[in-house]
Amino acid sequence: HLIPYLHLSNKLAERGVKVSFLLPKGALTKLQQLNHHPKLIHFFPLVIPHVDGLPPGAETASDVPFSLHQLLASALDKTRDQVETILTSLKPDIVFFDFGRWIPEITRQLGTKSFYYSVINACTLSFFRVPVRRITVETTMEELIQPPPGYPSTTVKIKHNETPHIAGLNDPRLGAFLHERLTTGLRECDAIALRSCQEIEGAYSDYLAQQYSKLVLLTGPVLPETPATQLEEKWDEWLNKFESGSVVYCAFGSQITLQKEQFQELMVGFELSGCPFLVALTPPHGCSTIEEALPEGFKERIGERGWVNGGWVPQTLILKHPSIGCFVSHCGFGSMWESLVSDCQIVLIPFLPDQVMGTRLMVEELKVAIEVERGEDGMIGKKALSKAIQLVMDNESELGNSVKNNHIKLKNIFSSKDWQDKKIDSFVQDVQFILESPGA
Numbered sequence: 001h002l003i004p005y006l007h008l009s010n011k012l013a014e015r016g017v018k019v020s021f022l023l024p025k026g027a028l029t030k031l032q033q034l035n036h037h038p039k040l041i042h043f044f045p046l047v048i049p050h051v052d053g054l055p056p057g058a059e060t061a062s063d064v065p066f067s068l069h070q071l072l073a074s075a076l077d078k079t080r081d082q083v084e085t086i087l088t089s090l091k092p093d094i095v096f097f098d099f100g101r102w103i104p105e106i107t108r109q110l111g112t113k114s115f116y117y118s119v120i121n122a123c124t125l126s127f128f129r130v131p132v133r134r135i136t137v138e139t140t141m142e143e144l145i146q147p148p149p150g151y152p153s154t155t156v157k158i159k160h161n162e163t164p165h166i167a168g169l170n171d172p173r174l175g176a177f178l179h180e181r182l183t184t185g186l187r188e189c190d191a192i193a194l195r196s197c198q199e200i201e202g203a204y205s206d207y208l209a210q211q212y213s214k215l216v217l218l219t220g221p222v223l224p225e226t227p228a229t230q231l232e233e234k235w236d237e238w239l240n241k242f243e244s245g246s247v248v249y250c251a252f253g254s255q256i257t258l259q260k261e262q263f264q265e266l267m268v269g270f271e272l273s274g275c276p277f278l279v280a281l282t283p284p285h286g287c288s289t290i291e292e293a294l295p296e297g298f299k300e301r302i303g304e305r306g307w308v309n310g311g312w313v314p315q316t317l318i319l320k321h322p323s324i325g326c327f328v329s330h331c332g333f334g335s336m337w338e339s340l341v342s343d344c345q346i347v348l349i350p351f352l353p354d355q356v357m358g359t360r361l362m363v364e365e366l367k368v369a370i371e372v373e374r375g376e377d378g379m380i381g382k383k384a385l386s387k388a389i390q391l392v393m394d395n396e397s398e399l400g401n402s403v404k405n406n407h408i409k410l411k412n413i414f415s416s417k418d419w420q421d422k423k424i425d426s427f428v429q430d431v432q433f434i435l436e437s438p439g440a
């Protein structure tokens with residue numbers, strides 16, 4: 001969540017706002033390079049105390065699996081004194097937060113406003129995190145996947161047969177813990193801000209406003225300006241070997257590590273698709289390198305047609321390369337926006353609850369993407385993946401053309417700098433209005 005918070009900070013700084021950014025010490029080096037306004041955005045590193053059960057040095061959600069997020073939240077809670085000291089000395093006008101549910105208690109004493117800034121989609125908050133819902137350790141899966149009363153969609157939801165395969169859904173303790181934490185923040189904050197827009201999530205934003213009886217402000221996609229840097233030569237040269245719109249790019253963000261069997265199944269799926277492919281995934285569980293995880297004989301069979309990379313790649317620049325024609329994504333909210341403003345066909349394989357909800361939004365409501373069906377055992381099969389890729393890459397396919405045309409319409413709106421600027425300008429105006437309104 002740090003990256004989208006920094007994107008917002010950059011947009012605010014562009015409009016002259018001074019930002020103090022509190023973050024775990026270890027994340028500083030990675031984030032520093034994304035700070036486009038070092039004179040206005042200042043970092044305040046926090047020391048994350050150790051909590052038993054967390055691996056040494058774990059500081060962010062990308063350092064640990066979903067099952068340890070509860071412990072990570074306990075570590076966050078232990079930073080409260082550090083945060084309070086910094087806020088007391090800075091006395092900011094507003095604090096943006098999400099998991100720090102105790103922020104409103106601090107800001108109230110300081111006469112500062114607190115905004116819950118959600119960097120996940122509004123449909124997930126509307127479905128799970130509303131006050132009419134009680135999620136406890138006793139909540140059954142059947143109850144959990146029932147939409148709350150008045151929920152504005154019949155299609156953007158979790159399907160019964162997929163529940164065992166969505167990480168985090170079938171852990172009642174974690175579910176109850178997260179629910180209590182997030183709904184407390186949403187209830188106690190002065191206003192809710194969403195990284196979304198009326199055009200795609202208006203109904204969910206209105207539903208949240210009504211559920212919490214408070215202002216819900218929309219920032220729009222808050223996409224960073226195209227970086228001044230060029231795509232490194234090694235990527236550019238390799239991608240230039242292929243025809244325009246022919247390469248499949250796949251990445252699952254910062255939190256997904258696959259089981260080796262699933263990883264290999266996907267690799268064979270890319271092989272079967274017949275398309276050139278660039279895959280950026282962390283090595284699967286139990287493997288320290290990508291090489292040792294690849295299926296037997298894979299490298300020899302694929303040769304120059306595929307590149308499987310085990311580390312971080314410059315996703316936004318890769319998506320802009322003319323050779324890329326398809327993005328196989330987990331539908332993390334950042335990637336969702338990046339796919340929407342790209343020219344690629346979109347194929348989705350969600351893993352976490354908000355990714356599943358985002359996938360339904362993209363597939364069922366916006367009709368701009370297709371989803372790869374899981375098998376009954378929860379696996380994404382090689383044939384299902386290759387079929388999905390072939391479907392969207394085939395110029396003759398009716399479904400492929402239909403999602404492409406719907407996507408182009410949205411892309412034309414969302415990729416306009418003017419449109420994006422208007423969204424953030426209007427957000428800043430709304431915020432100013434709140435700050436200037438007596439008693440607001």
Ligand SMILES: O=c1ccn([C@@H]2O[C@H](COP(=O)(O)OP(=O)(O)O[C@H]3O[C@H](CO)[C@@H](O)[C@H](O)[C@H]3O)[C@@H](O)[C@H]2O)c(=O)[nH]1
Nearest residue numbers: 119251253254255280312313314315316332333334335352
């Ligand atoms: O090799 C890579 C992989 C990712 N990215 C970038 O990293 C960001 C990833 O963000 P996102 O797509 O949101 O994925 P996650 O990091 O997995 O996101 C977490 O946080 C999101 C909310 O911000 C949630 O929607 C997801 O479920 C949760 O996994 C994007 O900007 C990508 O461009 C790269 O630059 N290179």
